[in-house]
Amino acid sequence: MVNIKDKNKKKSESKSMPDSEFVRGQKDSLRLQKDISQLGAKEKLNRLKWSVAVRYIMISAVAIITLVGHEVGFQFDLIGVLIASTIAFIFNLTSNLVYQSIYYPRFWPYIGIFLDMIVITLIVHATGGIESIFLPLYLLQLVGTNVHFSKIAAPLNLVFGGGLFVTLVILEYTGGIPHVATGVIREQLYLNEIYFFGVAFTMITLMGISTYRSGYVVRSLQTVEGELLKANQELIRLNKIYSKINRRLKEIDQMKTEFISVASHQMRTPLSGVKWVLRMILDGDLGDLNSQQREMLNKGYQTNERMIALINDLLNVSRIEEGRFQYRFVRASLEDVVDRAVRDLRVATAKKKVKLEYNEPDQGLPKVSMDVDKISLAIQNLVDNASKYTPQGGKIIISLKHEDQKLIFSISDTGVGIPAEQHGRIFSKFFRADNVIRMQTDGSGLGLFISKAIIENHKGSIWFESTEGKGTTFYFSLPVQSEHEADTEFDQFINRV
Numbered sequence: 001m002v003n004i005k006d007k008n009k010k011k012s013e014s015k016s017m018p019d020s021e022f023v024r025g026q027k028d029s030l031r032l033q034k035d036i037s038q039l040g041a042k043e044k045l046n047r048l049k050w051s052v053a054v055r056y057i058m059i060s061a062v063a064i065i066t067l068v069g070h071e072v073g074f075q076f077d078l079i080g081v082l083i084a085s086t087i088a089f090i091f092n093l094t095s096n097l098v099y100q101s102i103y104y105p106r107f108w109p110y111i112g113i114f115l116d117m118i119v120i121t122l123i124v125h126a127t128g129g130i131e132s133i134f135l136p137l138y139l140l141q142l143v144g145t146n147v148h149f150s151k152i153a154a155p156l157n158l159v160f161g162g163g164l165f166v167t168l169v170i171l172e173y174t175g176g177i178p179h180v181a182t183g184v185i186r187e188q189l190y191l192n193e194i195y196f197f198g199v200a201f202t203m204i205t206l207m208g209i210s211t212y213r214s215g216y217v218v219r220s221l222q223t224v225e226g227e228l229l230k231a232n233q234e235l236i237r238l239n240k241i242y243s244k245i246n247r248r249l250k251e252i253d254q255m256k257t258e259f260i261s262v263a264s265h266q267m268r269t270p271l272s273g274v275k276w277v278l279r280m281i282l283d284g285d286l287g288d289l290n291s292q293q294r295e296m297l298n299k300g301y302q303t304n305e306r307m308i309a310l311i312n313d314l315l316n317v318s319r320i321e322e323g324r325f326q327y328r329f330v331r332a333s334l335e336d337v338v339d340r341a342v343r344d345l346r347v348a349t350a351k352k353k354v355k356l357e358y359n360e361p362d363q364g365l366p367k368v369s370m371d372v373d374k375i376s377l378a379i380q381n382l383v384d385n386a387s388k389y390t391p392q393g394g395k396i397i398i399s400l401k402h403e404d405q406k407l408i409f410s411i412s413d414t415g416v417g418i419p420a421e422q423h424g425r426i427f428s429k430f431f432r433a434d435n436v437i438r439m440q441t442d443g444s445g446l447g448l449f450i451s452k453a454i455i456e457n458h459k460g461s462i463w464f465e466s467t468e469g470k471g472t473t474f475y476f477s478l479p480v481q482s483e484h485e486a487d488t489e490f491d492q493f494i495n496r497v
Helices: 002-072 078-102 110-127 135-150 153-174 192-284 292-324 334-352 372-389 421-424 434-439 447-457 483-496
Strands: 330-332 355-359 367-370 394-401 404-411 462-466 471-479
Touching: 002 078, 002 110, 002 135, 078 110, 110 135, 110 153, 135 153, 135 192, 153 192, 192 292, 292 447, 330 334, 334 355, 334 372, 334 394, 334 404, 355 447, 367 372, 367 471, 372 394, 372 404, 372 447, 447 462, 447 471
Parallel strands: 355 394
Antiparallel strands: 330 367, 394 404, 404 471, 462 471
16 A cells, blocks of 8 residues: 555655755855855955066166166156155055955055055155156056056046146146256246146047057956856866766666566577477477478578577677676687688688688797687677678678787778778677668667677777778687796786785
8 A cells, every 4th residue: 555645755756856856956056156255355455466576677667777877867856766666666555465365355455546546646745746757657557557456446547647646747837846867857847838738638538449449358358257257167068967967877878778578588588489399390209390490490490590690799799898797817829719710711611602712820929918709709790790791792802911019900891881981890799880770771780889899898899991892801800828927917817816
């Protein structure tokens, strides 16, 4: 009897599963947004620290240029420059303390950019006012403000700095504050109205253009950065989806493999029973047969044999995929295995009128470590393909040789070949080339997959060369080990066990 509470519990669990998935997704999204926010704050703080470093550079540059200019004849007000530099230096030291104690100070950077404009104005006044060589510092300050601070900071700094500059030159022009004559340019040049208005207008214009252009570039870069961030978030989301799909596909593939294994086992038993019943009838154990009956039973027997071979291939594939394809390695002669395969092939090629050529090795080959039954199966698959797809009157060449500490087996045919565009899929499960499907309806497409797995588990390699319409050559190699190396490998295996 089903417990009603259990049923209700299962229903509630099934309903809550999507909710829990949604909650997990929301948490992941919030966590990502938090990480991005922290990264943005960290980047802003790094920009502030960089502005401190730039201020040190500018202080040093101004001091050096002023001293050099004074030495070559410019009558700068060294005390005024020193006072301005000292103010900037003290502010820098204070900024270092502020940025270490506060993760991202809100108002301190604005104090800094306005103070910089005051310091620049003091330096300009001490080095000639409207004739100063340091007028470009206003432009550099506005560009730096756009790069390092918020969108509104640069326009505010433009208004403040432009106001300071205009106020300075007007006060010097009207005599409100004394003008520092450099002693190099005409001392009364700052009183020339054309020069005064021309320089003032040009500087204010350049300050406005610098603010707009640098702001435009920075905003464009921020837009691109934002789009890249959105794209990255979308990629993260898609990656999670693909990971979930991939896990599901692996589960389905595992289920498929298990189904094939179970179904193959269930099918092999009755097929084996049918085989032996047919064999008994064909052998006359149940009475004589006429020719027509024998022919029909033979066809049924061959069809049953093909089904058993297919079932065996399916079982082998499932064992390979599940890691249950067991190997029993012994030191044995590959030449003996190939000899047996050649003898069996001679019967089939004689019936089909296909010429068979076996290039035997000139001298005895060393033994190799292998599972004789598995290697026999791999060779048999290659031999069957060559026999099956080589037309009447064709030729099959088998060779075996010792080269570079490897035994290399090859089987070449003059069959239908493999289309070039399908070479990359030839060792895939259930794959058969288009031209052989048209030629031979029988075949599982599993033989080469099984052969490849067997050879690679023997630490060997398998490859092929093929031209459609001319034929195919399959190769595989097995490593040759000395008896000492084989014994050492066996000892290591025993120790691991």
